[in-house]
Amino acid sequence: MNIPESFLNELKQRTDIEDVISSYVALKRCGSKLVGLCPFHNEKTPSFTVFTKTQSFYCFGCGTGGDAIGFIKRIENLDFIDAVKFLAKRTGLQIPEKELNDSFGSEYETLYEINKETADYYHSYMLSKEGKKGLDYLISRGLEKSTINKFNLGFAPDCRNSLLFHLLDKGFWIGDMVAAGVVRNTQKGYCDTFRKRLTIPITDLSGKVIAFGGRTIDGTMPKYINTAETRIYKKSGGLFALNIAKNSCKKSIILCEGYMDAISMHQAGFDNAVAGCGTALSNEQVELLKRYSREVILVYDCDDAGQKALNRAIGKFRAANINIKVPFLYGGKDPEEIIRNLGKEQFAQMLYTAPDDIGYAISHLYQKYNLSTIQGKLDLISEAAVILSAASSIERNLYISQISGNLDVDRESLKAQFDLLL
Ligand SMILES: [Zn+2]
Incomplete structure (x- = not known):
């Protein structure tokens, strides 16, 4: 693809990097620079820096940097030519059509x-x-x-x-x-x-x-x-309906397994639903989701295969530091049936009030063990200790209180038991 140098220069002149980036990142002025939280890696203190003087950006945390075109390429996941088109459209510039039909593009x-x-x-x-x-x-x-x-x-x-x-x-x-x-x-x-x-x-x-x-x-x-x-x-690289979901203003993205599930959800107004493309969740897909949302709601099938896939997905999201929610689905075998049987309000309730992965795993234990027996309670406690070893200490303490209440076990001795099993 040959985009004429003169056109690229004009595009660069008419594009203000501060304007482009601030529609994705909240920027704060800091002397001659602007800083914000990097959209390309997870951070709590801003190391993402925009230099208006040179019309460039650089992240001191992950080393990503470049100009406005580079930023758009990365954040919109576009190739060079599409990033140029994207920016051209934004600035109201027309790329010479003839050039677009030429060469390897x-x-x-x-x-x-x-x-x-x-x-x-x-x-x-x-x-x-x-x-x-x-x-x-x-x-x-x-x-x-x-x-x-x-x-x-x-x-x-x-x-x-x-x-x-x-x-x-x-x-x-x-x-x-x-x-x-x-x-x-x-x-x-x-x-x-x-x-x-x-x-x-x-x-x-x-x-x-x-x-x-x-x-x-x-x-x-x-x-x-x-x-x-x-x-x-590239199969592992994409997510079905992300082109629509990425424009949705909701703070979370719903990830489901099948195209039909995602389509049914869009029909019911959940336009933040996406689906994998018939393969196991890849690291690339996890990264892509991370770019567009702080939280992912996992809607997987309830059968064995679905639950196995769910557990693998949970591991990947935890490793990538993405908040997840895992709803308990009921009222039908898939989202379409649930929405048809219970209505979309109740389905939304199921999704948005869902527990995180640890809450989900702990809740499962209450169904798994026979809690009218002492052995059942002991088994639940040892499995809960394993699950909670992945939790922060504050989370762990909250769950210990919850379990002690639910099992009618003294909190202090339960905590002592947990510390022993960790
Ligand atoms: Zn970064």
Whole structure:
């Protein structure tokens, strides 16, 4: 991608770094500099510094630094060209169109275009008479037309090459379709990747389609096929619906396991919900969440697999120093069902008043052990001691009081027992 030097210079001149950064970070003047809490690492005293004179920033804590474009790249998770576009839009500058279509950027541009065309094609197919089965399924799962349109959900025909021919018609090359992951090159020839499946477009932070989740509606296994990694899509790097959730002003982000869960939550007004893309939670995703929110609410499935994934996620968030809440879900097997059965107010109550991970783990113990027996109480105490070893001393003391009340055990002897087990 060649952005003319003259354009970049003009953009830099018209961009005030203080103005750009202060829409993300609360800055305080300190002599000729401005300081604030670094958005790229966790800190309690400000080491993030903005130098208005040189129009640059530097964090003395984590060493991140650069100019306004560098800041936008990092905080919005954009590549250079998209960061330039982002700032240009903000300042009302027009990038010369011709330059944008030139050079190596266009290779990626083609993949984005193919994905967009694919999403639209499957969406219109679903709204046609032939694709009604897909639409009926989504409606049976409680989705409204407006939600289906908002997420551009679609349905793929049960046909080997319908997308391939459609894209050829639009002037795309087969090689690029394969590179985008929407067509596969098999031993029997080229074949559309998503056949007879619902298509859920996955977008990057700027809203461009970069991949798809494909879900069966007739019990065919596997239930989900996702786009394999491509030049514009890295599975472990993204979060479904984060492009919408990042604009929500709520202080927390809701993380759930499935696309459908996230979509149902958005429909009910929880526009701060995101989902992983069919893989275990990665460190990159944890970092991404940390960038957009101080708190993550974990909505995982109640089955064994879900609980195992939940425990792994809790470990990762704790290590990354992110506050989490773990709600006890009831009233249905997934968010859509819970919202349908109990209403969104009660679901919101469940989420926003949820305990943190330690509270969640301790509460589980009360169900796990038979507390009418002495052995049950003793077992609970030893397991609670293990859980509380990860807690701060103030947290530990609060839980000791709570447990002593609940088990009707003298607080001091319980505390002594805990200190022994630690
Ligand atoms: Zn920093």
